[in-house]
Amino acid sequence: MNRYPLWKYAILLVALVVSGLYALPNLFGESPAVQVSVAKATLRLDEATRGRVEAALKSAGLASDAVVLEGNSVKARFADTDTQLKAKDAIQRALNPDLADPSYVVALNLLSRSPAWLTALHASPMYLGLDLRGGVHFMLQVDMQAALTKRAESLAGDIRIALREKNIRHSGINRNGQTIEVRFRDEPTLQAAERLVQDQFADLSTVASRDGADFKMVASIQPAAARTVQDQALKQNITTLHNRINELGVAEPVIQQQGLDRIVVQLPGVQDTAKAKDILGRTATLEIRMVDDSADARAAEVGTAAVPFGSERFLERNGQAVIVKKQVLLTGENLTDAQPGFDSQTQEPAVHLTLDAKGARIFRDVTRESIGKRMAIVLFEKGKGEVVTAPVIRSEIGGGRVQISGSMTTTEAADTALLLRAGSLAAPMEIIEERTIGPSLGAENIAKGFNSVTWGFVGVAVFMCVYYMLFGVISSVALAFNLLLLVSVLSMLQATLTLPGMAAMALVLGMAIDANVLINERVREELRNGASPQAAIHAGYDRAWATIIDSNVTTLIAGLALLAFGSGPVRGFAVVHCLGILTSMFSGVFFSRGVVNLWYGRQKKLKSVSIGTVWRPESGSSATPNA
Numbered sequence: 200m201n202r203y204p205l206w207k208y209a210i211l212l213v214a215l216v217v218s219g220l221y222a223l224p225n226l227f228g229e230s231p232a233v234q235v236s237v238a239k240a241t242l243r244l245d246e247a248t249r250g251r252v253e254a255a256l257k258s259a260g261l262a263s264d265a266v267v268l269e270g271n272s273v274k275a276r277f278a279d280t281d282t283q284l285k286a287k288d289a290i291q292r293a294l295n296p297d298l299a300d301p302s303y304v305v306a307l308n309l310l311s312r313s314p315a316w317l318t319a320l321h322a323s324p325m326y327l328g329l330d331l332r333g334g335v336h337f338m339l340q341v342d343m344q345a346a347l348t349k350r351a352e353s354l355a356g357d358i359r360i361a362l363r364e365k366n367i368r369h370s371g372i373n374r375n376g377q378t379i380e381v382r383f384r385d386e387p388t389l390q391a392a393e394r395l396v397q398d399q400f401a402d403l404s405t406v407a408s409r410d411g412a413d414f415k416m417v418a419s420i421q422p423a424a425a426r427t428v429q430d431q432a433l434k435q436n437i438t439t440l441h442n443r444i445n446e447l448g449v450a451e452p453v454i455q456q457q458g459l460d461r462i463v464v465q466l467p468g469v470q471d472t473a474k475a476k477d478i479l480g481r482t483a484t485l486e487i488r489m490v491d492d493s494a495d496a497r498a499a500e501v502g503t504a505a506v507p508f509g510s511e512r513f514l515e516r517n518g519q520a521v522i523v524k525k526q527v528l529l530t531g532e533n534l535t536d537a538q539p540g541f542d543s544q545t546q547e548p549a550v551h552l553t554l555d556a557k558g559a560r561i562f563r564d565v566t567r568e569s570i571g572k573r574m575a576i577v578l579f580e581k582g583k584g585e586v587v588t589a590p591v592i593r594s595e596i597g598g599g600r601v602q603i604s605g606s607m608t609t610t611e612a613a614d615t616a617l618l619l620r621a622g623s624l625a626a627p628m629e630i631i632e633e634r635t636i637g638p639s640l641g642a643e644n645i646a647k648g649f650n651s652v653t654w655g656f657v658g659v660a661v662f663m664c665v666y667y668m669l670f671g672v673i674s675s676v677a678l679a680f681n682l683l684l685l686v687s688v689l690s691m692l693q694a695t696l697t698l699p700g701m702a703a704m705a706l707v708l709g710m711a712i713d714a715n716v717l718i719n720e721r722v723r724e725e726l727r728n729g730a731s732p733q734a735a736i737h738a739g740y741d742r743a744w745a746t747i748i749d750s751n752v753t754t755l756i757a758g759l760a761l762l763a764f765g766s767g768p769v770r771g772f773a774v775v776h777c778l779g780i781l782t783s784m785f786s787g788v789f790f791s792r793g794v795v796n797l798w799y800g801r802q803k804k805l806k807s808v809s810i811g812t813v814w815r816p817e818s819g820s821s822a823t824p825n826a
Contacts, residue, residue, distance in 0.1 A: 211793050220320065222686040222687040224322050232276045234306050255289050262282070328695050334636055336464070338457070343459075343626060346432035358400065359526070377420060405417065433459075435625040462628070486527050486577045486579065489572060490589055500521065534555070537553075539613040551601075558599065566594070648702075696775070703776040707776065736799060758777040
């Protein structure tokens with residue numbers, strides 16, 4: 200009656216072994232490390248670089264646990280953070296004699312201490328959140344007005360092209376803030392232009408008016424379209440930040456929207472905050488425009504005249520002024536790849552760009568129609584535009600391959616390629632809040648969270664053992680298995696454990712034992728009704744199952760709601776909460792029944808079970824069945 204077939208015990212054994220293996224890496228912790236990677240595309244990491252790192256540490260009298268070459272970086276492990284900081288300075292001096300032009304990036308890191316055989320099994324520890332591991336927290340403000348202005352500038356160029364294709368003559372097109380003004384000499388031409396805008400530009404609303412002897416059409420972005428532009432700008436910026444942080448190599452970053460125009464970025468485990476802040480704060484966007492070669496523009500370049508209407512003044516890297524038209528021909532959105540390299544003719548550092556199909560077609564058409572004219576490639580970084588190069592177009596350029604070259608070092612070329620490859624920002628951003636959580640505070644939070652889970656488990660186990668005796672011991676063993684299973688599942692999924700997640704883990708202990716309480720009380724009830732011990736065990740598990748399912752499903756629904764609609768700490772709590780409910784159903788019912796069956800199922804003439812005091816209300820007496 201109370202026996203499991205062999206295959207069920209095999210499943211439980213496999214679950215126990217696998218859970219133990221994948222939860223084990225969490226016991227080894229992390230060791231401070233220094234990570235070395237190349238800063239120039241011409242350099243490569245090899246065993247010689249690893250040897251230079253070892254020599255630098257030896258000359259500084261610093262002991263390392265290991266110095267290994269892994270992938271695209273050399274990693275040196277140390278026993279404590281003090282040695283780590285000294286090692287970073289020693290390696291920096293040895294590998295980068297000229298700090299103004301570094302050849303290698305030397306950064307602080309934290310690496311798992313898991314042994315090689317566990318790593319070979321792809322068993323990794325859980326990622327720890329910012330509040331447990333330490334790291335940096337940034338809040339970024341997105342300039343939504345700049346996104347709308349950029350969209351209006353793009354629409355102004357599209358309207359100019361559309362009017363030219365339909366042979367509708369105008370007296371001038373200019374952007375005023377986030378509106379586009381187009382002037383005409385007569386009313387029929389104005390009406391034709393209005394019809395064209397209404398047909399081809401659904402995002403714009405137009406207002407016509409008379410302005411002296413001319414007629415004026417003012418086009419503005421509709422409110423619904425403006426909201427769409429702002430939403431897309433925010434989403435593109437979040438995607439771009441993901442790409443940039445991936446270039447940094449940060450594991451499990453948190454990047455999420457907060458409010459209508461803010462983005463929260465959390466980088467757990469990052470100790471080199473200056474490098475992270477530099478990459479996040481750099482709002483590099485690429486724009487290709489035509490140079491204004493008019494006489495007024497030439498005079499404006501030397502400062503003897505004002506900048507012509509519809510143009511802007513930028514500086515090249517050598518300080519030479521260039522007057523560039525406001526109309527944007529191509530942006531970083533048309534880029535599919537950006538790689539550092541060298542100019543094939545001058546051997547100067549350069550960035551090689553690959554355009555998508557649309558960008559390649561536009562670039563080919565522009566170069567075909569503008570032979571003999573100058574084209575400017577403008578790089579915007581932190582809101583400031585700089586003309587990287589402004590070459591003269593000698594011939595039509597097809598194929599979608601473009602080269603940026605100019606007065607740049609190999610480091611600047613590599614950084615520019617990284618930022619362009621990561622993607623352009625749809626709108627500028629500014630860091631308005633920065634918070635750093637040190638590793639010591641994270642370690643303190645881990646200790647407190649661990650103590651809360653430990654004492655919660657001990658308290659529950661002691662109560663169950665006292666109240667339910669042997670069945671309480673079995674319930675406590677099942678609870679320990681549930682905790683092991685939960686940690687292993689979180690490790691397998693590489694989920695991020697935060698302080699709210701540890702709170703959920705402590706809560707799951709109390710909720711998981713509910714199933715065993717229901718089962719034990721049901722067994723007691725069957726014994727009170729006169730059932731034999733074997734029949735009471737069988738009925739207790741079978742009849743408590745429906746109640747356990749109902750209670751856990753309703754709790755799971757609430758947890759899924761938190762997971763779907765929550766964010767940040769709430770979401771971290773919900774992940775552990777939902778997984779804990781699923782593991783508790785397996786451990787509380789199947790695992791505990793397997794142990795009970797293994798202990799009592801082999802006894803054919805079982806007379807009593809150790810489940811504490813069984814009250815018999817009809818006689819007012821009690822009995823304490825003992826095995």
